[in-house]
Amino acid sequence: MSDQFCGTCNRLRMTADGNLKVCLFGNSEVSLRDAMRDHSDDSALKELIEAAVKRKKPRHAGVNVLASLKNRPMILIGG
Secondary structure (H helix, E strand, O other): OOOOOHHHOOOOEEOOOOEEEOOOOOOOOEEHHHHHHOOOOHHHHHHHHHHHHHOOOOOOOOHHHHHHOOOOOHHHHOO
């Protein structure tokens, strides 16, 4: 956690329940499942993913703060 690389991180996760996580340390998720069930076309899904990636924070919180944030355990995130 000594280097703030969040702005260039390209690690995304798709959870088993259809949510996109753009940060493994963040609790923010975007439901691609719901968009697909609403019959969104490929371009709408692409826009949804791009918007989520653009909202990524430029840096993560400190280690002590991260430990206290609510987030899914890695076993539920996948990867």
